Amino acid sequence: MDSAISVRDLRKTYRTPFRRKRVEALRGVTFTVQRGQIFGFVGPNGAGKTTTIRTLMGLIKPTGGSATILGHALPSRAARERLGFLPETPYFYDYLTVGELLDLAGRIFGLPSATRRKRADELIERVGLGRARTQSLKKFSKGMLQRAGLAQALMNDPELVVLDEPMSGLDPIGRKEVRDLIVELREQGKTVFFSSHILTDIEAIADRVAIIARGQLQAEGTPAELIRRTVLGIDVAVRIANAADITELVDGATRVHRAGDELSLTLATDADVDAWLARARERGARVVAVTPRHETLEDLFMREIATADSSAAAKEGRV
């Protein structure tokens, strides 16, 4: 079975408007998204996430490399028939209502009138805009626009859904709903490729993750493959009287936080936890939790970004 997205050595170089300085937005990006996966695309601002997505969507022409979507080499109208796209910070025709926006999308996909109406009604309810269906998009909040954008991306019942920062502008409830929607799409057999700054969201739902920085892919794999399973430290939380002397307890801890009678800290991996707990009990402390601290996607992200920055700095130093 062919992949949903295949990107090989994708490059994009811009020229700045007046000084004509070359800016390499993408410097040989390569990755593959298999069908039926949720693929999370992570990177700091200016890393090349949106440029990659816009290139895949045919908004930007690459200066090098190649890409295929659903087996079709770019640019391909056949591929665009079968994909849905939510742009970053979506801008739509603000004089339309959400129903008219979906009708426009349905017309472009060539859907018959009855199908357009049925599908639009379903999607408007699905994204929670039923009560705002007669309002023009001009009156929509950022979160509501994001929901309208998701609805228009699903109008053609696509095989592949590409979402650029779909959680941006949403409140925690909205974020949860979008996460649930993405998982639901995977359960329906669709492929979802999405970028996000919110690493916990990616960690929670993505089957595979790619980290991009400075226009290059830094890491790609399943979260389990990428995140080190070794214990990074021991998180300990205790309740201890405010008057108790904790100087000896916090000595050697990598992180200390005290709020009222609650003390939480992180001990080194090689620390004698039993001895520490005994000392704490001697001071009248009651143990609340002792948990090993593993690497998170955020740790991995920070590590990869730091590596990319230091190698770029070394390169610039050489030049």
Place this chain on the structure above:
Amino acid sequence: MTHRIWAIALNTFREAARIRVLYGILVLVFGSNLFAIVLGEMSIRDADRVARDVGLASISLFGSLTAIFLGVFLLYTEVQRRTIHAIVCKPIERWEFVVGKYLGMACVLSVLVGVFALAMTAMLLYQGVGVSGAIARALVLAWFEVLTVAAIAIFFSSFSTPFLSGIFALAIWVIGRLTPDIELAIRTGSPWIKSTAQVALWIVPDVHLFSPSGRVVEGVATSVHGAFVDWSYVGLAGLHGLGYIVFLLALACVFFHRRDFA
């Protein structure tokens, strides 16, 4: 293909119908007709001649200015506001988008010219003057002019800012209106003026074709008040306009196709 072009055209028409600027232009329509009636009343004789001249000139002037105003924003705004991002990722070719936008705007302008024509007819009937075949032909020519000017504006909009596009489109329209004077310059001017004027004639559409009143056509002085051009002239002028529209839209499609929507 046609359903995609139609979808864009319908959306463009909807957009124009929902912006309030057009209602301001409708006020201008009735204002200019009122002005024509007042001017006619003030003239010692030939009130109907004044009414016809002012009415037709209003259609040509306000119709063309509206075409420039709408046209220069047409593609630029789509790119600037990024509304195009959610459209061109769908199975629509960029040329279909440009053609759809033009057709939508052409529908808006046609409605506008229709309203102008109705208002002018009402004014002429109010003054007790019938609507002659010459007036009908002059109205069709004015409609062609407006549609041609719209294509000029959309061509510039495919690669330039609204301000510059407006200046360029206005300049082309004014130069196109002056083709008899340019032809005269070719006959009588210095070699430098001759070559410049010749280049201008090649590039610029002969917009003056669409308002032949007061011009000598095939040795006959034409006037909307007397001997006016026949329907075959109207057809040929329409073909000239259509040729330019197709040419300018093709160029706009090429420029638009090459653009990155970052």
